[in-house]
Amino acid sequence: MNLNELNRVALAMVAPGKGILAADESTGTIKKRFDAINVASTEESRRDYREMLFRSSEAMSQCISGVILYDETIWQNAKDGTPLVKIIERSGAIPGIKVDEGTQPLPNCPGELITVGLDKLAERLQKYYERGARFAKWRAVINIDQDKIPTMTAIHANAHALARYAALCQAAQIVPIVEPEVLMDGDHDIDRCYEMSQRVLNKTFQELRIQRVALEGMVLKPNMVVPGKKGPKQVSAEEVAEKTVRLLKNCVPAAVPGIAFLSGGQSDEEATAHLDAMNRIGGLPWRLTFSYGRALQAAPQKAWSGKAENVAAGQRAFIHRARMNSLATKGEWKADLEKKAA
Ligand code: 13P
DSSP states (O other): OOHHHHHHHHHHHTOTTOEEEEEOOOHHHHHHHHHHTTOOOOHHHHHHHHHHHHTOHHHHHHTEEEEEEOHHHHTOBOTTSOBHHHHHHHTTOEEEEEOOOOEEEOTTOTTOEEEOOOTTHHHHHHHHHHHTOOEEEEEEEEOOOSSSOSOHHHHHHHHHHHHHHHHHHHHTTOEEEEEEEEOOOSSOOHHHHHHHHHHHHHHHHHHHHHTTOOGGGOEEOOOOOOOOTTOSOOOOHHHHHHHHHHHHHHHSOTTSOEEEEOOTTOOHHHHHHHHHHHHHHOOOSSEEEEEESHHHHHHHHHHHTTOGGGHHHHHHHHHHHHHHHHHHTTTOOOHHHHHHHO
């Protein structure tokens, strides 16, 4: 393992003004997104859509540090035959790859999930590296309710899998994005989200230490501290920022180069406002940026709607969201910039 090189890539992933485009929806998930815009999900439509994003050169070169790809996409070529990976590299962004194989029910823990995909991961990582991937992602999903969930069983099993994945990545000279996502579904309040996220992060870093993962060569992708979507009280961006930063300061060692949040079902503008409010706090040991899927793609998906004549409109929508989030990484976003563009 060359830790200097892993650290260099990790720092590039969280470079000021830049963040990560999570375009790694599984075939099932992208079908759901395409259903919502009445587009048939085929290998070709998925390729055309993602090619549209990756060829948005202004967004890609100025605001996007890396792209998380799904297995199908990393092997795909653009319409003109250029590998999509090359288009990403030429824009100055780093190709990455989702390597988990989704979730399965966790035995003895009704309502909870375990992420799978460790078998043969070492061989898969080697092939992805050869294709150009320099970072990877593994997402653990932690459900939360008012009472019994998450169990320590689910937290432990998922943290252990994340740490095993991260160690395998670093051995293959690939930077692991460690993503323990506490879901925002449900009707819990923000303080329960804080408590459960704290348990999850503490266990995750304990397992990372046990597996001897080098913290300088990874990126953390956590949820923000927010109330459940059906929760009793929605809160201000400042409260989300203050509680999320407090949680991270308590749980994430300063050796970690950067933290790239998931959007997790927040609206586009909320995800931007929350990131911005955190970066306004300042004085943090790690860089805070985005690794958004839905909050970067919902607008371009809608503008594109599967039609070739809408590609320019789709790219404009993507560039706008990328630019707003880029400003948020520096604490320079303002709500009226959204209105001006609309
Ligand atoms: P969202 O930003 O849509 O939550 O997706 C990010 C991601 O990669 C989830 O694993």
